Amino acid sequence: MLSKTVSEIPGTPPQAPAAATALGLLLAAHPAPAGAVTALVTALAAASGRDAHGCLLVALAVLAGQLSVGWSNDRIDLRRDVAAERGDKPLVTGTVQARTVGAAAVCALALCVPLSLASGLLAGTAHLVGVAAAWSYNLGVKATILSWLPYALAFGLLPAFVALGLPGHPWPxxxxxxxxxxxxxxxxxxxxxxxxxxxxxxxxxxxxxxxxxxxxxxxxxxxxxxxxxxxxxxxxxxxxxxxxxxxxxxxxxxxxxxxxxxxxxxxxxxxxxxxxxxxxxxxxxxxxxxxxx
CATH class of the missing domain: 1.20.120 (Four Helix Bundle (Hemerythrin (Met), subunit A))
Structure with missing residues (x-):
């Protein structure tokens, strides 16, 4: 369950001071790829002719999706990361609680839905299918020979998210x-x-x-x-x-x-x-x- 705390995982260290929680939460979101993907897709939206409001909607939707994927990845992999002694993972070091990361992942995913659909039903659906593919990777596809497919699907649908939100809803x-x-x-x-x-x-x-x-x-x-x-x-x-x-x-x-x-x-x-x-x-x-x- 996503709500289970890190202290309940055998072998995990005690929780760090509360002042470090925000930083731990940020690091658990995989900020480098999340920020890069958000910036690049927003640039595509700007080049496509979307106005400032439309670009902002794209940026917020993509960022919410990326955050949900990053946080869910670290939360789902917690036991595995503890066993591997991954000192680079905030959940493993106890910098942030597992329940906090789990709740953040769910909240980000919930926000991603209306933010994506704000660009239109077709565009929003394309983006949400890509986010669902990324979650499927975290939830188990990563352990199969089809591990590459969620990445290919999620990235392949990002141009569709931008294009389908334009007048006439054209496919890229x-x-x-x-x-x-x-x-x-x-x-x-x-x-x-x-x-x-x-x-x-x-x-x-x-x-x-x-x-x-x-x-x-x-x-x-x-x-x-x-x-x-x-x-x-x-x-x-x-x-x-x-x-x-x-x-x-x-x-x-x-x-x-x-x-x-x-x-x-x-x-x-x-x-x-x-x-x-x-x-x-x-x-x-x-x-x-x-x-x-």
């Missing part, structure tokens, strides 16, 4: 949906890389765990590179100099995820590289002025 072009799905799949592999050994010890048998560290690096690089190629070549017209230069940059970043480059096995650098690549991709899309419809 197929190339944009495909690029989002490829980017999501690549992000899944780079996000899992640091935890492959502990996941295997805990019985998690997702696709990256089954493939192993180096094969997962290669798959991540291919998916991320494919996403960039689709974003550069997918829009009508011939790519300009900025497009080719951007593809060179994203290609280099994708290659960096495939090479250990002396990084520690638990390094989060590949995932941070993925976030940087996504930012470059969205920037290229905006510079080309490509329509989302």
């Amino acid at each position: 072009p197929l190339w944009l949906t495909a690029a989002g799905a490829l980017l999501g799949a690549g992000a899944h592999f780079t996000n899992v890389l640091p935890d492959i050994e502990t996941d295997l010890a805990a019985g998690i048998r997702g696709l990256p765990q089954l493939l192993g560290r180096q094969a997962s690096r290669s798959v991540a690089a291919l998916a991320l590179l494919a996403a960039s190629v689709v974003l550069v070549l997918g829009p009508p017209g011939t790519p300009d100099t900025a497009g080719w230069a951007g593809l060179a940059v994203t290609g280099t970043l994708a290659l960096a995820t495939a090479l250990p480059l002396g990084t520690r096995s638990r390094s989060r650098l590949p995932f941070l590289t993925t976030l940087a690549l996504a930012a470059v991709d969205v920037t290229l899309l905006l510079l080309r002025g490509s329509s989302l419809t």
Whole structure:
């Protein structure tokens, strides 16, 4: 149950002073990816022609969804993280109570529903399906060979959330949906890389765990590179100099995820590289002025 407290989990440390709760709650939300995804989707909304109010609705809906996913992930994985002695997890160190994180996850999810539907029924449904896919990953799909699918679905539907909220409710072009799905799949592999050994010890048998560290690096690089190629070549017209230069940059970043480059096995650098690549991709899309419809 999400309401069970960390003190009730055998082997967990005592709760830290209450003054640290806010920081612990923030860290348990996975702020880096949550903030990055929110910023990038909001940028897409602004480029699509949404007014300030529409962009704010998009930002709040995406942020609520991301927070719910991050908090639910840490709450659901608490026992596993305790067993793995994950000192980087606020729930494991007792910085924040499990009941607090569980309640925050439920509240964020509840807020996500009206915030998503405020952009329209079709747009809101697209976003909520993506959030549901992310929750399904946390609730068990992560341990199966289809672990990549929730990421691909959730990221692939983000352009639809933006486009379907525009007048006429147009569906985004197929190339944009495909690029989002490829980017999501690549992000899944780079996000899992640091935890492959502990996941295997805990019985998690997702696709990256089954493939192993180096094969997962290669798959991540291919998916991320494919996403960039689709974003550069997918829009009508011939790519300009900025497009080719951007593809060179994203290609280099994708290659960096495939090479250990002396990084520690638990390094989060590949995932941070993925976030940087996504930012470059969205920037290229905006510079080309490509329509989302």
